[in-house]
Amino acid sequence: MTLVVLVGLPASGKSKWAGEQRLPVLSSDEMRRIITGDITNQTVNSLVFRMLRRVLDAMLAAGVERVIVDSTALTRRERRTWIRWAELNGCGVEAVFFDTPREVCEKRNRERERVVPADAMERLFNRFEPPRLEEGFDRLTIIAAPATTTERG
Ligand SMILES: Nc1ncnc2c1ncn2[C@@H]1O[C@H](COP(=O)(O)OP(=O)(O)OP(=O)(O)O)[C@@H](O)[C@H]1O
Numbered sequence: 803m804t805l806v807v808l809v810g811l812p813a814s815g816k817s818k819w820a821g822e823q824r825l826p827v828l829s830s831d832e833m834r835r836i837i838t839g840d841i842t843n844q845t846v847n848s849l850v851f852r853m854l855r856r857v858l859d860a861m862l863a864a865g866v867e868r869v870i871v872d873s874t875a876l877t878r879r880e881r882r883t884w885i886r887w888a889e890l891n892g893c894g895v896e897a898v899f900f901d902t903p904r905e906v907c908e909k910r911n912r913e914r915e916r917v918v919p920a921d922a923m924e925r926l927f928n929r930f931e932p933p934r935l936e937e938g939f940d941r942l943t944i945i946a947a948p949a950t951t952t953e954r955g
């Protein structure tokens with residue numbers, strides 16, 4: 803199995819892209835909704851990510867070949883949990899980075915139904931560490947309209 807780990811600020815386009823691929827999608831927002839009924843609930847993060855890893859265990863057992871992991875994954879530490887899971891389970895791990903300009907994310911965010919507060923956007927932007935192949939990914943794809951580039955490890 804290979805994990806396709808999405809990386810990007812809120813409203814950078816991760817979930818829209820994920821929905822266009824013909825692959826199963828594991829989403830942290832969806833897991834928040836399953837556990838608490840509220841996709842914006844940020845008080846259960848460690849449970850959410852623990853459950854996502856358990857679902858990955860089940861997908862691996864079920865023979866799934868490729869799965870998209872849809873969360874912001876903005877820091878090396880957050881991405882490390884997926885890379886470690888892949889290493890421990892003999893799986894591949896790729897990153898897809900939505901390199902959407904901050905202003906575009908902020909505009910799309912303001913115009914959508916689920917608006918992330920401006921101060922939270924600011925905090926996330928300041929915390930953001932761009933993903934690098936050297937973190938342990940087999941492949942890094944950068945989606946920066948109009949061009950998409952791929953590096954292989
Ligand atoms: N390539 C695109 N061109 C134009 N609009 C887009 C594009 N990708 C996404 N959008 C729009 O931007 C908004 C946010 O997109 P999306 O939900 O995919 O973001 P996200 O990265 O999943 O955000 P979050 O981390 O908050 O879940 C949506 O209204 C979506 O329709």
Ligand SMILES: [Mg+2]
Nearest residue numbers: 816817818831
């Ligand atoms: Mg999303």
